[in-house]
Amino acid sequence: MAKLNEKLSKVEAGSVLDVATRDGAFIGRLSKQLLRYDEIIGIDITDAGFEKAQKKFADDPRIRFQVMDGCATNFPDGAFDLVCLSNSLHHIPEIPSLLKEMKRIKKEDGLILISEMPADGQEGASLTHALIHQLDCLVDTYKGAYHHRTYSRREISDFVTAAGLDIVDVFEDTEDIPSKNAAIEERVEKARHKIEACQEAVDYEAMKALAGKIQEQFNHHGARTAMQYIIFAK
Numbered sequence: 001m002a003k004l005n006e007k008l009s010k011v012e013a014g015s016v017l018d019v020a021t022r023d024g025a026f027i028g029r030l031s032k033q034l035l036r037y038d039e040i041i042g043i044d045i046t047d048a049g050f051e052k053a054q055k056k057f058a059d060d061p062r063i064r065f066q067v068m069d070g071c072a073t074n075f076p077d078g079a080f081d082l083v084c085l086s087n088s089l090h091h092i093p094e095i096p097s098l099l100k101e102m103k104r105i106k107k108e109d110g111l112i113l114i115s116e117m118p119a120d121g122q123e124g125a126s127l128t129h130a131l132i133h134q135l136d137c138l139v140d141t142y143k144g145a146y147h148h149r150t151y152s153r154r155e156i157s158d159f160v161t162a163a164g165l166d167i168v169d170v171f172e173d174t175e176d177i178p179s180k181n182a183a184i185e186e187r188v189e190k191a192r193h194k195i196e197a198c199q200e201a202v203d204y205e206a207m208k209a210l211a212g213k214i215q216e217q218f219n220h221h222g223a224r225t226a227m228q229y230i231i232f233a234k
């Protein structure tokens with residue numbers, strides 16, 4: 001994501017928070033690209049990804065992880081220069097509470113950074129990834145996990161402004177890393193198998209149709225990581 005990396009390379013952040021960090025994948029980008037940071041804390045509602053995360057950043061004592069609800073953290077007001085959320089808006093039911101909390105714990109002149117795969121604007125090989133993700137939403141929901149459909153670019157912006165935040169920069173960015181694209185290709189193959197366990201689902205036919213659409217999109221365009229919609233807000 002060249003545009004995002006370029007912007008991060010100009011950000012001098014003291015304290016950074018990555019909300020819903022899972023295994024710290026986004027912290028990998030922040031730690032490489034930020035001009036400077038004193039500490040980066042990754043929080044998540046579960047520690048399921050923390051072992052992997054801690055291994056990844058074992059050499060950097062400035063990076064640590066804590067189990068915490070992003071909607072109700074125990075950080076004081078104005079604690080962070082930069083508060084990030086990557087690909088998680090659609091995993092959290094209480095978006096207004098989440099954004100209110102992110103706003104509370106950022107410094108007055110601090111930044112909020114949201115990077116999210118939007119539902120619209122995806123084309124060609126990127127649409128293959130977005131469709132795979134749509135199927136994941138249906139399968140996860142059938143299995144009882146909260147996984148909302150992805151939001152449109154307009155919906156994402158509206159959430160941010162409704163939280164009383166001012167959007168200072170908004171842009172789209174894509175990644176073209178062969179290993180990541182290969183991982184998406186593997187998920188095309190897995191998509192058909194994934195729905196086999198969902199034959200009792202009321203929307204099984206919709207899942208089947210979507211699996212067919214994924215294969216067709218892949219046959220025509222291949223697969224690569226989906227476009228991200230990125231917002232910096234104050």
Ligand SMILES: C[S@@+](CC[C@H](N)C(=O)[O-])C[C@H]1O[C@@H](n2cnc3c(N)ncnc32)[C@H](O)[C@@H]1O
Pocket residue numbers: 019020021022023024025026043044045046049068069070071085086087088091092
């Ligand atoms: C798609 S994953 C995160 C991906 C990660 N940020 C990245 O960019 O690779 C979504 C994460 O949201 C976390 N999550 C869901 N609700 C949360 C909450 N209320 N507070 C913090 N994390 C939450 C889940 O546990 C999960 O790890």
